[in-house]
Amino acid sequence: MSSTNPRRPGRRTGDSTTRDDILRAAQSLFGSNGFKNTSMRAVAAEAGVDVALVPYYFGSKRGLFVAALEVPVDPVAQVVRATQGPRERLGERMAAEFTAVWEHPDTSSAMRGLLRSVITDESESSAYAEFMSTEMVPLVAELTGVSLETARVAVSMLFGMATMRYLIGVPLFVELSRDEVIALWGPHLQRVIDAD
Known part of the structure; x- marks a missing residue:
């Protein structure tokens, strides 16, 4: 007679589908x-897993959100890289970091899809707007050492450019090379930063 070990009821531990769930x-x-x-905790309950598995797989709520929206890069790492160097060239580095992910062949289509999705899908738009307001723009301010108002202007300049260049495809924006975009937006971003 073979004995079986029935699975105990309760939250399951990590298995091959846990991350996807x-x-x-x-x-x-x-x-x-x-x-x-x-x-x-609510995400873990919805997925039927132990709450400890959520930070195990995604690190933080911010990391979970970035993964859930299928953002192809870590936006925090981008901001950190942009802050490494002299403040007087921060605008240039922000433009360079921002455009890199939009133009790299491994991430460009995913970024276009993400931007299109958050603009057209009401639920995604609302969640992304809240994430930017409560997490990313304050983080940009904190890591770059500028005020929240300055971070708000800088982020809006970058996303405005991205919408015109990568989503709508406005010829005046598309005709510029990436180096020209950096050379044009960098100094304008820097003026915003220097006025802080």
């Missing part, structure tokens, strides 16, 4: 509740 739950909850009102 967490991502699906996060996408659903971020879409319906927004960034601020979605907790890692």
